[in-house]
Each structure stands twice: as structure tokens, then as C-alpha cells.
Amino acid sequence: xxxxxxxxxxxxxxxxxxxxxxxxxxxxxxxxxxxxxxxxxxxxxxxxxxxxxxxxxxxxxxxxxxxxxxxxxxxxxxxxxxxxxxxxxxxxxxxxxxxxxxxxxxxxxxxxxxxxxxxxxxxxxxxxxxxxxxxxxxxxxxxxxxxxxxxxxxxxxxxxxxxxxxxxxxxxxxxxxxxxxxxxxxxxxxxxxxxxxxxxxxxxxxxxxxxxxxxxxxxxxxxxxxxx
Amino acid sequence: xxxxxxxxxxxxxxxxxxxxxxxxxxxxxxxxxxxxxxxxxxxxxxxxxxxxxxxxxxxxxxxxxxxxxxxxxxxxxxxxxxxxxxxxxxxxxxxxxxxxxxxxxxxxxxxxxxxxxxxxxxxxxxxxxxxxxxxxxxxxxxxxxxxxxxxxxxxxxxxxxxxxxxxxxxxxxxxxxxxxxxxxxxxxxxxxxxxxxxxxxxxxxxxxxxxxxxxxxxxxxxxxxxxx
DNA sequence: CCCACATGTAACATTTCTGTCACACGACCT
DNA sequence: AGGTCGTGTGACAGAAATGTTACATGTGGG
Numbered sequence: 468x469x470x471x472x473x474x475x476x477x478x479x480x481x482x483x484x485x486x487x488x489x490x491x492x493x494x495x496x497x498x499x500x501x502x503x504x505x506x507x508x509x510x511x512x513x514x515x516x517x518x519x520x521x522x523x524x525x526x527x528x529x530x531x532x533x534x535x536x537x538x539x540x541x542x543x544x545x546x547x548x549x550x551x552x553x554x555x556x557x558x559x560x561x562x563x564x565x566x567x568x569x570x571x572x573x574x575x576x577x578x579x580x581x582x583x584x585x586x587x588x589x590x591x592x593x594x595x596x597x598x599x600x601x602x603x604x605x606x607x608x609x610x611x612x613x614x615x616x617x618x619x620x621x622x623x624x625x626x627x628x629x630x631x632x633x634x635x636x637x638x639x640x641x642x643x644x645x646x647x648x649x650x651x652x653x654x655x656x657x658x659x660x661x662x663x664x665x666x667x668x669x670x671x672x673x674x675x676x677x678x679x680x681x682x683x684x685x686x687x688x689x690x691x692x693x694x695x
Numbered sequence: 696x697x698x699x700x701x702x703x704x705x706x707x708x709x710x711x712x713x714x715x716x717x718x719x720x721x722x723x724x725x726x727x728x729x730x731x732x733x734x735x736x737x738x739x740x741x742x743x744x745x746x747x748x749x750x751x752x753x754x755x756x757x758x759x760x761x762x763x764x765x766x767x768x769x770x771x772x773x774x775x776x777x778x779x780x781x782x783x784x785x786x787x788x789x790x791x792x793x794x795x796x797x798x799x800x801x802x803x804x805x806x807x808x809x810x811x812x813x814x815x816x817x818x819x820x821x822x823x824x825x826x827x828x829x830x831x832x833x834x835x836x837x838x839x840x841x842x843x844x845x846x847x848x849x850x851x852x853x854x855x856x857x858x859x860x861x862x863x864x865x866x867x868x869x870x871x872x873x874x875x876x877x878x879x880x881x882x883x884x885x886x887x888x889x890x891x892x893x894x895x896x897x898x899x900x901x902x903x904x905x906x907x908x909x910x911x912x913x914x915x916x917x918x919x920x921x922x923x
Numbered sequence: 924c925c926c927a928c929a930t931g932t933a934a935c936a937t938t939t940c941t942g943t944c945a946c947a948c949g950a951c952c953t
Numbered sequence: 954a955g956g957t958c959g960t961g962t963g964a965c966a967g968a969a970a971t972g973t974t975a976c977a978t979g980t981g982g983g
Binding site for chain 1: 916
């Protein structure tokens, strides 16, 4: 469960602490130090969750939360407030402002991550677990198994994701770049040739059942999974 | 999705109203009027969900919730709090007490049922008190015992819950995060690596009968209980 | 208060996976 | 044929995931 999280925090040390922890948990972190920056970023691309410090230079975190709740585009983005004070009054104001949760500083990274997880779960629909059958190959996300001609095949994690993507996008040719985005993720920085190597490994893994030829090379374009 | 629901409510009229609605929806309702009664019932048989009124004679609903969260046996039972007040303050205390959700009186039956459904959905199905037999292993929730090849095995509490969950969800791969949610509970803040250690302990406990190999590691994904 | 047990973490060991290279091979063009 | 480009292939070192052990803490019972 990875997400794009916008951290609005003016104190560099705390911002860094948070970012490190969130990224360690696999989240993608975008940072800004005040409400203005937050609004600008949000207008550009909606994050999955906002982590807002209560005290900000200029517009306060609570005010920012309220404002985001008022606009249609941003109304549904979960918000977690960070507050240094533990006053009940603040908590009330925070929840009234529309925050989904709040975390009191000092907080443990674990606690922060747990809250984020809980908040995200409330809005995240489950990803598709449906098995895929193509050309005699069967891939089951739930059990994380692949069968070729009835026999189980052994794939590594990346091979599995790659095959899953290809099998759910039959016939179409995917460039290395597209595959990197879809299988590795938007933000990763790896050589395009890496895709070749994994295609090679995947083919090798599919070889025992003879299904390796289902993955076709389209010279100058990329790779494709054939129907038959 | 039907469940055993313990309703802790001192006002007879409201208790009746709730019970009628829940039963109409197919749930089995157990009733009590105070915290003491609730604890007694819980000690006898664990319900699938607790519906607790905020205001109770004697021990308050919040205190009861906290107490249940504190004990190993009852930690994972979902709790929904009923409150007559709409104060945000209550909301906060309720969430801090470990409630999964809360409903403000007066509430519509539809709303109550919706919340119950939502809370129950987070919990995996099939975790009943029925004995489970898989691959020569037998687990009896009622007696809290496990037999491997006919001989009794000795497991710790967490090992038992973990094995129970795995045995009732054969073949499927569970991420560490999912296992934490299902075996430890939603609200617990522990490291994911803790799962590994308990898997290790569980395997060791199953070793005497050779059933330790039934628990498979799926690299990059999590763990699974094999069929055979 | 002491003891046995259970639990969560840290630390270290081991295995597996990944990304890159360097080079081989084959396709395509002139 | 020769040359160029794109892809296949095998090797390898670093990174990541998991196994394993040890330890500190907490808890409940004698």
C-alpha cells in the first residue's frame, strides 16, 4: 500500500524526519513548507494524502485543511494534522476543520505510519486479484502463482509483476519506458535495458512449459504478449 | 455477512431497537446492560463485534473499550461506540480508546448497519470456532489445541492465532501488513519484521511433527500455508 | 518478589533478487 | 560484404529480503 503523500511542514528537521520514514515505508513524498506551496502542488497533481503541520508560517494548517475541504477537487483527500500541542481544544478544532486524524508531536514513526495506513484504508478500493488466463498460461495474484500447462512455474517478484501486466494487456506493444512506468513505477530511475534483462529472465522462467514464445519482441518498439 | 454482536446498552428501549434491527439483518444479538455483564459474556464466548453505549451505569463505555483493547483475548474484536452527544471531544476520546467507529444518537438503523458492515468487512471471513484440518494438521479453536500427526503441539498465543489464520486461508499469500492486521489487529503499531520472527517461532513449534514446511515463504510477497 | 513465559526489536547471517556491463548475435540498410 | 543498430545472453557486485539468534521488557502466577 504505497501512496503519494504531501507533507506540509515548515521546520526542515521535522520535514526531513517525516519524509525519511514515509519513504522508507514505500510512500512517495512531496514536500512544501507552507500553505501556499501546498495549494500550488495540489493544483498541479492531487496527492493521496496530506500531512499538515498545525503551525505554519502565514496561513495555519487548520485554515489550509478547511480550505481544502471547501473545494470540490480536494474535498476527498484524507488529511492528517500534526500538532505540537496536546490540548483537547486543538484536537476539536482540527477535526472540525475536516481532518481525518491528527498526530501529536512528538510522535513515533510507527504511530504515524499506522495512522496513515488506517486513513488510507478507509478510502482505498482493493486492487484486482482476479486470475488471468491467456494462451494456456494462468496467473493467480491471490496465491501469487503461475501455471503453464497445468504445472506451476517459478518466477521472481519482478518477473511476476511484469507477466501480470503483460497478460492483462494482451496484443498491445509496450515500450521499455512504458513497462518501466507500469511495472517498476513512475519514479524509479533505471536503465531501459534493464527491461530486456527481465524479459529474458521471464522467458527463461516460462520456458519449462514452452510459453516463453508468448512474449514477442517488436523490434524498435518494445515487447508484446501474444494471444496465441 | 452475519455475525454475533454483543450490545452493551443500559436503556431498554434503545437496546430493543438495536436488537430488532440487527436481528432483522440476520445478525445474532447478545445483550447486556453494563460493562460488568459485557466482560462476563466476553469471557464466556467472544462475539464478532461489540456495540457499546458511551454512557453506562458504573464503568463507562469508553473505559470498557480501553479495557478490552488492553487484553490479549479481546484485543482484536471490533468495537463501535454509541454516543448521544455529538461533541467532537467524545469522538476523540472514543478513537483514543481504540474504537473502530462510533455512531451518534439518534442514528438511523440503516446507518448503524452500514457501519457494522464496514467494520466487519475489514475482518477476514471464515475465522470461526470450527476445528480446521489441513495437511495432517488439526487446529481446535475451542480447546485451543493443535495436533500434528495425532500428537499435540505446543504453541504460544500469537503462534496459535497466526496458524489459525493461515490454516483458514490456505494457498493465498498474505503480506506482512495483512498478517499484522488480521492476526495482531488493525490498531497495533509493530514492525513488519515481527511477523517474520513469529513465523519462525511457529515453524519451530510445528517442527516436531514435520509440519513446519507447510508454511511457505513467498519472496517479495509474504507467507502462505500450503495445501499439501 | 521471583520465575516462567510471551513478545517486540535489534543485530547478524544467509539467500535471493536486481540493475548494469560487456560482448555475442542477428536484422536491416547501403 | 560491411557496417550499424537493436536485442539476446551470461556474469557479477551491490541491494534487498528473509532466516536466525539474542536480548530487554512486560505480564501473570506462585
